[in-house]
Amino acid sequence: MTQIEELQRDIQKFSEERDWEQFHNGKDLAIALSIEANELLEAYLWKQPEDVNVEKVKEELADVINYAMQIATKYNLDVEQIVRDKLKKNAEKYPVEKAKGTAKKYNEL
Numbered sequence: 190m191t192q193i194e195e196l197q198r199d200i201q202k203f204s205e206e207r208d209w210e211q212f213h214n215g216k217d218l219a220i221a222l223s224i225e226a227n228e229l230l231e232a233y234l235w236k237q238p239e240d241v242n243v244e245k246v247k248e249e250l251a252d253v254i255n256y257a258m259q260i261a262t263k264y265n266l267d268v269e270q271i272v273r274d275k276l277k278k279n280a281e282k283y284p285v286e287k288a289k290g291t292a293k294k295y296n297e298l
Contacts, residue, residue, distance in 0.1 A: 193268050200258050215263055222256035229253055 190198075204210055229249035233241055261268045282295040291298070 191269065197258050197262050197268070200255055201262055204259070213259060213263065215260060218256055218260045218263060222253060222260065225249060225252035225256055 204213060229246065229252075232245040232249055258268065260266075261271070283298070287298040288295075
């Protein structure tokens with residue numbers, strides 16, 4: 190079992206012990222992830238990036254990852270594989286020779 194799979198299992202167990210599975214459909218998990226992502230953004234609001242409270246970032250990022258992992262579990266997705274697949278797709282859209290050092294979107298390269 191990989192560390193990612195172990196983490197998914199631990200998150201699932203936490204939820205099951207509290208009987209929260211009844212609330213964890215794909216839609217509501219995606220909404221919760223979005224809310225937590227916005228709480229992560231709030232940590233940066235009206236601050237210079239270097240002035241952010243890293244402890245607050247850690248807490249909110251953990252919530253984002255938690256919900257992302259729950260969505261992956263809900264749909265039996267292999268987290269490592271879907272991230273690797275997306276990296277491969279992004280490498281094709283953003284070849285180093287065109288994308289290095291620029292923030293342009295792939296269709297502007």
